[in-house]
Amino acid sequence: MEQNQFLGAQSVRFSQPVYIKESASIVGEKEGEGPLGMLFDQVSKDPMFGGETWEEAESRLQKKTVDLVLKKAGCQKEDVRYLFAGDLLGQSMASIFGLVDFARPLLGLFGACSTSGLALGLGSMCIAGGFAKQVLCVTSSHFCSVEKEFRYPLGYGNQRPLSASWTVTGCGAFLLSDEYSITNRAMITGVTFGKMIDYGLKDSMNMGCCMAPAAADTVKCHLQDFGRTPEDYDKIITGDLGKVGQKVLIDLLSQEGIDISENHTDCGIEIFDGETQDTHAGGSGCGCAASTLSAYILRQMEKGEWKRVLFVPTGALMSKTSYNEGNTVPGIAHAVVIERI
């Protein structure tokens, strides 16, 4: 048996760090106009990405982003042992048709908008366990494919409450490696996989509230498992709670005696300017946390602004069928410890 690398109730601490060798982000025009616009690798003016359907558009976005991360890293697809991937579409169709041409083994994941955390967590475990030297983690979302999948036809022009979030058209791809290099972007030293938490909420137009209890549970468990306090992190960054969910998260944790009000932010809050971009609570989607991690968070770490970050993508677990049948929307969140090289 290999050395035990588990910790506390739900966590993993790697005996050797796993390196984020390279990453890439591609987003749509609206994201390009947001506060992080200059930081993404590419901004596409064509929302179809050259495709003929919204689903094909998202697949092409994902394919382009994987091509880009391989190019940036100077790698061939044969240098990647496994693909850890997922998206929000039914039966993960964006990833299937985005990745089929890469001809590498696919380990398909679903954790709604938490999928980027799940992919980085499992990908890191795969490398830290000695099962691969390089793996690729990729997740995406597209505003139009997701509105079609979960809500209303775009042409219907439905009104959105201020608690609603705006699905990010974006993709983030991460090449993980077991090799230290000064040019690595960052390193992953631990993971806390999250439980589903269901407070009985049913409002798919307020996903921040649905997910905040899961984020609070994962953060609390993470700090317990690692014996840390919020001050051990320069930033604790959730995926897509938005402004409404952020308040709930901070409130829930403060009831547990944990104060993250000083060092919390959220990818969904960072990626759009809610005042001018009509995005209401903030950005969401599998591509929100992933593209923000690649473009913004890792850059802040490279600049030395932040040394250790807890990256906590959050997912609202629902389908149009579960919604129409009156089910609740459980939340889930996975936490990944990312440290400066």
Add this chain to the structure above:
Amino acid sequence: MEQNQFLGAQSVRFSQPVYIKESASIVGEKEGEGPLGMLFDQVSKDPMFGGETWEEAESRLQKKTVDLVLKKAGCQKEDVRYLFAGDLLGQSMASIFGLVDFARPLLGLFGACSTSGLALGLGSMCIAGGFAKQVLCVTSSHFCSVEKEFRYPLGYGNQRPLSASWTVTGCGAFLLSDEYSITNRAMITGVTFGKMIDYGLKDSMNMGCCMAPAAADTVKCHLQDFGRTPEDYDKIITGDLGKVGQKVLIDLLSQEGIDISENHTDCGIEIFDGETQDTHAGGSGCGCAASTLSAYILRQMEKGEWKRVLFVPTGALMSKTSYNEGNTVPGIAHAVVIERI
């Protein structure tokens, strides 16, 4: 860095085996009337499993099966570190609502009907890498929820060609452990994760043909990676190719000089009597391979009939949207080496 446990192009060989400590299977009435009917732990006469919708029925089936495997193993849910789970419904809703009450970290997976192989593969890696002592792998399908998800309303009474398969109402749950015990059901010693293979087929009523090229690719790669021949396995057992897909698989491999005609079978062929049960090509679904593994394959190994089996669940990657948009149906297959204790 831990000891390297990777092998060849796509495989993992564990330095210490991972044990299938216990397993459970629950199926519907039709499966109970089939050739394996006496072997399942439970056969439910109620297709709704006490629920009010087909989706809730599948969730309840999954919950019952997890309860049962824990009871059989004498374990509490707290003894399970992580849940590796998936199903065929959009956004994995059967697993979400089936497992939310277990309050254990969920690592959600999607590989269509290959998901049981993906779950056993990743769950084994998690234990072999030293990240957990016990994990639980569970996958399910339900004839009625799947017909609704992918095909026509049941009341429409559509005709099915002879190449079509019949989705199994069933669930298999597996408790994996790092501890040797004479009472363990079997052990997992290696995994080959599969690539998506797309031959351009578009016929969702002939999924066996869509998946057979992926099964052939994974089996071929597995034998290469491990330096083995088909004779090293008492049985090579695919998930749900059915009779049409079986012929294609054997033909494709024979073109590569690999003859598995003597020792191949398929869970979809074993679980129904195609002559009398009107199931045409055979059974299919995430629950087909999983329930057959628990009820039949592991029992054959315990009886000493088979010492080493290659278990190769197969998945047809499609959604109703991808089908309606005229996309192809790529296949995927993951291979798990299961050996007698």
